[in-house]
Amino acid sequence: MNSNFISQQDCILVAAIEIISESGLSALTLDGLAMKGNLQEATIYKYFGGIDEVLKAVVEFFVKFDKSIMDTVKSKDSDVFAKILHFFDAYATYYGNYKEISAVILHYEELLHNSGTRELISQCIEERSEFLAGLIQAGIDAGEIQNSMDARELADVLISIMNGMVLNRRVMYHDVSLKQELMKIVNQILQWASNK
Numbered sequence: 725m726n727s728n729f730i731s732q733q734d735c736i737l738v739a740a741i742e743i744i745s746e747s748g749l750s751a752l753t754l755d756g757l758a759m760k761g762n763l764q765e766a767t768i769y770k771y772f773g774g775i776d777e778v779l780k781a782v783v784e785f786f787v788k789f790d791k792s793i794m795d796t797v798k799s800k801d802s803d804v805f806a807k808i809l810h811f812f813d814a815y816a817t818y819y820g821n822y823k824e825i826s827a828v829i830l831h832y833e834e835l836l837h838n839s840g841t842r843e844l845i846s847q848c849i850e851e852r853s854e855f856l857a858g859l860i861q862a863g864i865d866a867g868e869i870q871n872s873m874d875a876r877e878l879a880d881v882l883i884s885i886m887n888g889m890v891l892n893r894r895v896m897y898h899d900v901s902l903k904q905e906l907m908k909i910v911n912q913i914l915q916w917a918s919n920k
Contacts (some may be wrong), residue, residue: 783835784844797855803866803868804869808860826894857875
């Protein structure tokens with residue numbers, strides 16, 4: 725990424741995301757961040773109070789698109805089936821186009837044990853699940869989705885599939901994009917759960 729076009733604060737954030745993606749949360753240190761971002765440690769301290777604040781900013785960046793994705797899905801003038809597909813299409817596009825940020829999903833457990841990120845990550849997980857469960861419940865209520873499975877259970881299954889696919893792509897090569905693969909599976913599950 726050409727650092728001439730982004731602020732130093734954004735350079736720090738990008739470097740932190742790349743470190744987490746390449747080497748994990750434990751590799752995110754001030755020394756490593758300064759080296760990766762080609763910055764002085766004093767520059768990092770100018771924008772962040774330390775590595776914990778950098779990590780918090782990474783998580784804030786990770787969840788910042790959630791509200792716009794959910795608002796866009798809510799505003800769609802379509803059936804619930806299409807809204808659910810749009811929900812997953814948006815996340816698949818985001819994670820497919822910015823693979824480094826998807827590494828945050830793989831560190832949920834560690835982030836839940838960090839006092840600076842616990843609230844942010846738990847709120848993110850809960851809000852995504854509740855939003856999707858709400859869509860599914862609306863589909864059940866409208867008769868678009870059979871209620872053979874609880875709305876929250878189906879939401880958790882679908883989100884788990886997405887998270888699993890993100891993990892799988894970090895381990896092995898795939899011929900098709902995350903978006904293609906995820907949308908195929910989500911479509912199949914929704915077809916199974918619908919009256920269509």
